[in-house]
Amino acid sequence: MKTKEHKIPEATIKRLSTYVNYLGRLGTDSNPVISSEILGESCQVSPAQIRKDLSYFGEFGVRGVGYDTKKLEAEIKDILGINHNWPTTIVGVGKLGQALLNFDFFRNHGFRIITAFDSDPNKIGTEAANGVTIQSISDIEKCVREEKISIGIITTPVAAAQEVADKLVSGGINGILNFAPIKVRVPETITLRNVSITSELDNLAYLLTQKKR
Amino acid sequence: MKTKEHKIPEATIKRLSTYVNYLGRLGTDSNPVISSEILGESCQVSPAQIRKDLSYFGEFGVRGVGYDTKKLEAEIKDILGINHNWPTTIVGVGKLGQALLNFDFFRNHGFRIITAFDSDPNKIGTEAANGVTIQSISDIEKCVREEKISIGIITTPVAAAQEVADKLVSGGINGILNFAPIKVRVPETITLRNVSITSELDNLAYLLTQKKR
DNA sequence: GCGACAATGTGATAACTGTCACAGCCTAAC
């Protein structure tokens, strides 16, 4: 893979995720080769857009033929970096936290969840899922440092989110994925993504309201 | 509210959601008035961006002063249409579905969850949360039609998502929020949003990988 | 009432992102 010097649109990354997801579900045996036309059809993206997205990172196809399905999947995985195995923790073992703990695609996307934290004394010490034991939130710093955890996923209520983020940061975390509907603040050096389920709801509400008017 | 004829960027809607969220948490008593500067600081958006976003919909501030906090919150809620009370259903009562059933912000964002569906015989007939009883997936069509449900939230595994979407559509659903990591296909007339948690993970993985290189 | 000040609203401009058309390259058939 040769990353070109250009800046890559975030939308491109999002689409690459869609592509690789689809390719993963596709039987590579029955579809050894795929064209941007077909892939676009399935992912609801124009063929030109797909070719452009891929062209940011190199040339993966064969003119007149298409893309080798298996190879393309591997290339995109490499681009996205989901072949890694980031030591990950989930903070906040409510329903959402549990949902994420049980999603097996974490493993398939380069994350290995090794610890979980919660503030509820009744939960601490119990097993959350897959052999992961729930620890006290007050131990975050120490644990992150000792276990060299590089990703923290925040699924706490809004009130606790910033404090948790601070603890993760001072423990030496690398990246944070925040599901609490508030924009947490972290130093420049920390990679941060805020996932706002709330805003998805609001967006749907907006679209529906528009339709009615 | 006077919607101008211009097309509104989706990013603007997303930010409006952020603003209204922040305003809701802000004590309006201690902060009767807020400037785009301060609001921007809190939401990590430039002041000019905020003013531009709002200007698509009208003039809500007072020059030299700022925005009336309470009034601005109400105006944005009105713009987004989260003062409605859409009859909503959740299909797929796994951990994620349960998480959503228990989030009280659904109510605060214009959605009223009145039914839930699952395919697991052991779950059918039991109460999911807040007095919502779980029904069989085979009853979706009938129930959506009879209860005049307008929003469907899909939290099933990938394999079931498209089939569920089809059933919701033929029952006469209005909008769909899909959490399954696949782009479901619906007729043009249905308002659809695909929420991809997977792509958020992939995006984080990408950013972290970039940092390392 | 008037001047100094403060923060909005917006046209102009810049940056970014997506679309399009076609040149370039590969395969396959004859």
Add this chain to the structure above:
DNA sequence: GTTAGGCTGTGACAGTTATCACATTGTCGC
């Protein structure tokens, strides 16, 4: 070997979104 056909890769163009600068309009003190 040559030609026809097909699909990628990409530069040029168009459309969209964000930034900037400042004119505008309101407040407050005297």
